[in-house]
Amino acid sequence: MTFTSTAAQAHSARRFSPLASPLVLLAAVSILLVALLLLPLTVPIGAMYWDLFIYFDAANRIFGGQVPGVDFFTPVGPLGYWLFALVEWIFPKGQPLLVAQWSLFLVTGPLIALVVADVDKRSRGLALALLGPFLVFQLLPFNVTSYYSFPSVDGFGIYNRQITEILYVLAAGLVFAASRRVILAVVVGTMLALFLTKVTGFFAGGLLCVVALAARRIELRLALAAAAAFLAVLAVLELFLGIVSAYVGDIVALLSMNEGSLLPRFLQAASIHFTVFGPLCLLMLALAVFDGREIAGAAKSLARSPGWTSLARLVDRPIVWIAAATFAALFVETQNTGGQGFIFLWPMLLMAWTRRGAMTGTRLGLVALLIAASSLPYFVEVTSRATRAFVGQMKYQRLANDHLGPLGQVTQRPEIIHHAEVMKQIYMDHPETYEAIARAGELPNFTLYSEPDFQLTWLMAVDEAAGAIKAFEASHGVRFETIMSLNFVNPFPWLLERQAPHAIAIGADPYRAVPDPDGTVISAVQDTDLILYPRCPVTGANERLRSLYDVAIQTKTKITLSPCWDAYVDPAVAAAASAGAAPKLRGAVSAVQ
Template sequence: MTLTSTARQSHPLGSLAALASPPLILCVIAAILVFLLVLPLTVPIGAMYWDLFIYFDAANRIFTGQVPGVDFFTPVGPLGYWLFAFVERLFPHGQPLLVAQWSLFLVTGPLIGLVAAEVDRRSRGLALALLLPFLVFQLLPFNVTEYYSFPSVDGFGIYNRQITEILYVLAAGLLFVRSWRVMLAVVAGTMLALFLTKVTGFIGGGLLCAVALLARRIDLRLAAATAAIFLAVLAVLEVSLGIVSAYVGDIAALLAMNEDSLLPRFLQAASIHFRVFGPLALLMLTLAVLDGRSLLGAATALLRSPSRERLAGLVDRPIVWLGASIFAALFVETQNTGGQGFIFVWPALLFVWTGRGALSGRRLAVLAILIAASSLPYLAEVTSRAARAFVGQIHYQQLANEHLGPLGQVSQRSEIIHHAEVMKAIYAAHPATYEAIADAGELPDFTLYTAPDFQLTWLMTVDEAVGAIKAFEAAHGVHFDTIMNLNFTNPFPFLLGRQAPHGIAIGADPYRAVPDPDGAVLSAVRATDLVLYPRCPVTGANRKLRDLYETALQEKAKIALTPCWDAYVSPAVAAMAEPARSESGTKVAGMPQRQ
């Protein structure tokens, strides 16, 4: 007996199926994210968490009218910064890492929704198999490799996560979308997002699009339309903001500073990700055995009588798509530290499974095992780390602070917070020790920046510095309108509601992401009201930044703002704070020092 349409709708299974609708799932997820961003949540601080504060530096510059790439040097494209600034303005009390992670959903959410809705018309199971893994990686701020053993979140590698999440949407669209309009929207949207996020992701996406073009999943008309949309958007951005040429210039400068050979990086990427790369290599070998005769026959036929149809028949195979996805993932990882590498191989693995044909028995079991071994490790890694962080922070202590605002919405074990406090006092009391370590070209600990206690110490010193700046201004009747930090990131303009100088790089790694300053940059530094130099601890990287701008700093006077921060100000401002000494003859904060 056949159920009528009305009967199907009233059946309990029909109701469950409606709840599993991809559009409904995405709407519910979006509503939950909005609710969570309204709340002043905390997260357990993790390794290299200060990468997150680059986004505050960029957002503050954007709020004050600066354009990424044009008015300040950026290590990546502008899209992530624009999205963060927009969402942060809407949800000023949102936990900043969640803001950074979820802001990309404004782009990926609608695009994966188009893919899932189109696939859902043919197969609900296939649509969910594409959508649900994507949501895990998009929503959870965790990398697929762990850098610290205690439960914590990953505040670094954010833009690396972003490009792999965008590539996931692109791969899913190329392999499973049949609608011309949906394909156009997905390809144009993802390729624009990749270009404006990080160029290595754009190159990886270009490789996948090239395979799709050869496989005739993208026809020439769609390719031309995509190119027209892509170029039109870039033309508008260039004419209105001048951002495209500036971005290309930044890419060229970064390439000049990072000229290492790619081969060692490919080997490193394969080694780091061997948990999935090993099974993927075995799966490629298995597919070559299973499909070898057919593949050889298609190649022979193409050589004998070349045609677009025969080329498409050769290229549009699971082994080719999987190989292209693996190579694209490896290439993307050659330029990344942390992130969610290899997650966008999942659509290709799903394509392998749906194209298994009449396989059965042992061959089918081997195929299933290798697909599982290639996909489950990173899904399990991210979900298990998220569960550990959620449960672990129940007994964590929130960082006490007065001036950090959303930057202070972090927690950690009370013992680690205490250790950070002790180390801050030691850094301040024994600067000569850390000067000697910096002289030797070393850090106090080889993995200093991966330790949450260092990240906590840094936040504590920033909190003190903001308080000291406010006190100095109140005591001497001055106002520092522009503030620069000779450190990896500069949150001070955001925290104080000031401006950052034009032309100064954000994410200031002097070894690979800060070009030599030109005359305009040095002039901007000279005109800066307050230049801060961190001393808890002294490091070679901060020294190198100071040396880069030494010519401009020579015109300023140095004062001891706090035990952990020196400050470069104009001689007139320094003269306001006359040298003050206690009865024991020790210096107090705000006392001018010789260069």
Template sequence: MSEISDTPKGVAVRRTGGTVAHLLSPLGVVLLVLLGCALLLSLRVSVPIGAMYWDLYVIIDGATRVLDGQIPSVDFFAPVGPLGYWMQAAGMRLFPTGQPLLLTQWSYLLVILPPMLPVLARIDRSSRSVALTLLLPLLLFVLFPINVEQASSYPSVDGYGIYNRQGAQVLYALTVALVFERRQRVLLFAIAWCCAALFLSKITGFITGGLLCAFAFAAGRVRLSTALMSVVAFAAVLGLIEAMSGLVSAYLGDISTLVAMNEGVLASRFIQAASIHFGIFGSGLCLLIALLWLDRRPALQLALTAVRRPNLATLHAVLDRNSVWLGVLLFAGLFYETQNTGGQGFIFVWPVLLAILMASGRYADRGTILVFALVAATAIPPAVNVAHKGMRALIGQMRYETLPVANLKGLAQISQRPEVIERGYALLRSYVDQRATYQAFADADLLPTFSLYSEMDFQIAWLLAASEAVDAVRAYETANGVRFRTVMDLNFVNPFAYLLDKDAVRQIAIGADPFRAVPPLDAATKAAVEQADLVLYPRCPVTNANMSLRRIYEPALTGHRLIELSPCWQAYIRADLGPSS
């Protein structure tokens, strides 16, 4: 695989040029993209709401807590690392009218690009086409908040799978460095940066990145001194964070709790991930088999040499091959997807696929054609899916309407077909008028429909219910001369501190899935909930998940009185908060 560090044959070496040439350089393209993103985030734009869009509200909840001075994992139980909440919080401060999903998606450019740009700048000096072929696909995946999987037949964006997309994009940057960079100082920076970002984003991404780094070391790409210094730099970053906040140890505790709550499903998830991504994974396996066959003679000779004269040089020669790299990347991609529901799976295989294309000229014509075809079959589906869905969303929303509410801040910056919005209103009326029916579903541990949270009319109805809650809370405060300071919601999402400009209750779980991500009530959490001024309980619709959450926190609500706040909401108000208090 060593040929990928050289100027590829048949690719023109970059010439010096004027302004246009500079704008078309990787740095020029990046600056133009960042400028465009900043401009759009400065405007009040909307995006077409899609399946499970409310996952975004979990990030907004976390970011709001960060802006209030809370520390992830220390002051609240988080499903992932803190980096996404930190980036969102900074973005909300810089772009208060920015569309929240675009802000979440684009803020990670500041995480992804630093380790990539030095690598691309070096490649650009010999081959601009190769540099741009590495950069442009990543920009496609970052700029469109779209997953490679299809969850809705309507043009829309994906508010779910955000953590998974962010991790995959950082892994892409790491793979570019490991595959295309030889300078050890640049590798040291890229490895330390990406591993810290992955650890602070999603732990499965960090494990996947560690696997790639370990293989790069075994293949001779990363020297021992570079590996050790990368570990030292990574540990120094985490040590500083731990010393300042205690976050790292608390985060590891959260991970341990989540693992204990979700153990025993890894093997089945490998099968599930392979089936969901079979178009990419299956094509990649076919390419791997083809490479092993085409390279069988030199590979066999290397293997025999390694057996006869075992040393580091022969080990590196055996491992540092296109086929081995591809196999490792496919396994790493499959492992990463075992813990994901939605995302941009396997996009970080592209740098290795490009290296394979660049080396394919050494095969006979039929071999070259076969390699090109299988690389295309592996690489094209995710890019085409994201581009297709992204352009459909962009064009389709020209006929969409925005949500006609004025009290949801950035949550209202969405659009959808008029009939879907009208159906959201109808659903809300149904939730109230037919409450006994929905209660019967919940009592049977069933959702009204199997894919309820994926349905766009439900997402619209939830926003309309949230708008009702905001108005009802403000009306109650005005009518009773009371001012609530802290608020929480017995629901999967809890954006009401953000919507009502209040403090979020500490020590509770955000992204509160009671079956997978809410730990048992402990003393600290119980004390925090007991001091909550306002605890909202949603009933549009009544669901088994919300009922389960209420059962978890009920021991901490004995000092609250329950009121009917509005048709869709009950509220637990702390007993000592009477009128005019």
């Protein structure tokens, strides 16, 4: 690759204060994150916040000795769950969303440090230009598209954000790193992280690596060494945990449940992200026009004398890198709801600027304008939403609870919390209305899960259930060691320090991420001590989950645990509860149904 850096630039980099070093900045950020995770911070709850609690379900299983993919079905790879479990164990008071968001820094931090340290030897300005946006997107838990108008954070799309943040590091290393050792470490580290996080990100990263190989940014020998190291790590994971084959099996199962044409998804992704996709297309068109003769000359040279050198002359140019990264970003977005979209194109856009050469006047202004239009919208969106959330929650109210622990470290506007309380009471008083809506295959509100008031109602119901379980156990002298919830997430084993049943899927979306139960799953459900069914409100998704496991649930007896929760327990437990004293629960009746 041709850099604009020269000896003069290297001298310019050295004359900066050591405090301006990107490595010093990274160290300072790391210390700040540790300090913040030691505090019981709160964040304003946002749309689909309950996605975050999948991580607690996974972490509880991991601490209980279960292996993601092997002992329970997962919607994505195991890395994010492992990192969350580790950081949560070290910082038990940390706000859960910040733990989930910042835990990836254990992987991306050292890798981006290698890249910027290498680039800093030639150009400090360029190193800081790579590091600055990375830190913004890595540290702020916000997606580039908003699903709710009031200031709030995004507890959903976490692993979607993670793969684009990893791809950012990979792109920066492939485009700007000069050291072979750095490139090797970055390629192996990021591709492993992408594979073990979400396979769509792995395919996108593979495309970037193919372009790098064709452009001779990666030599064939280095590519083979990276592949060997990658496969060696996977072989060790498979040998000791059996996780690779299980993960591949989960991917196949998910693909079978989510069949459909990719073209509509590409069109949808392009339309959702047209704010940057449109300028990127115009930028590529401009570069094609401005460099048309040179591109045509390189193509003719390749046709006359095929070879690596001729191919590299054609491929190693901004328009090719931007086109490949744009396609990779679109591919990632075809499988995502929420995330940070096209953020990993920034290194390619920087490349276009550093290779502007002798471009001047109108052409230079147009390229600068299109680069800004392709990069600034998402940077501004994330930073502005973060600022609104920080300022807005100064007047927010913390959610009152007795049993939620770190799950309850959230705030929201007092009137929204009041609305959630009112709706919970209505769900309790008029269940037949919501049962009718569920039978019709609808939700009470088309965007129900995107509304923070629903997320608050759900947390209130979880708090109620945790208290009800403790009271039931105390009244009847029983202890439920394994707990399952016929709901999207199951935080109860974590909250009550129990176990979740083996083999049961986490992130239980019955329409997209729960395979038909086999004999192992049915047996695990039958062996579960307590199966919870939420009624505030009754939804079609929860009804479908109950029907999926109906064969196993029929071996249980249903009791009313609390106004918002039915429970399925062993018939002997239900009989004893019916014959004995009723639990002292406000509004609850412990009667066999």
